[in-house]
Amino acid sequence: MTFSDLQEACRVFGLEERASLEEIKARHKELVKRYHPDTGSQEEPEMIRRVNAAYRLLIDYVSGYRFSFAEEEFYEQNPDEQLRRQFMTDPLYGG
Structure with a gap:
């Protein structure tokens, strides 16, 4: 696998620079429903x-x-959590 392969996969899925595993799986499910031949999709057979x-x-x-x-x-x-850690002891913010 090359970085360009990874970028192409992200492009096919429409993913940004960061994505969770759940987002990848959900997007795959969505795309399969859209492009699967059994659904009658004639958009792009490949x-x-x-x-x-x-x-x-x-x-x-x-x-x-x-x-x-x-x-x-x-x-x-x-x-x-970063904000809470940063301000949790500050009396102005209730700390």
């Missing part, structure tokens, strides 16, 4: 193959990803 290939590539990438449990990463992924 599209279902592209969708499934992109899904396999994305799942392979995500399953091989090494997650960071560092504090900085936690607060980047949870901005509300």
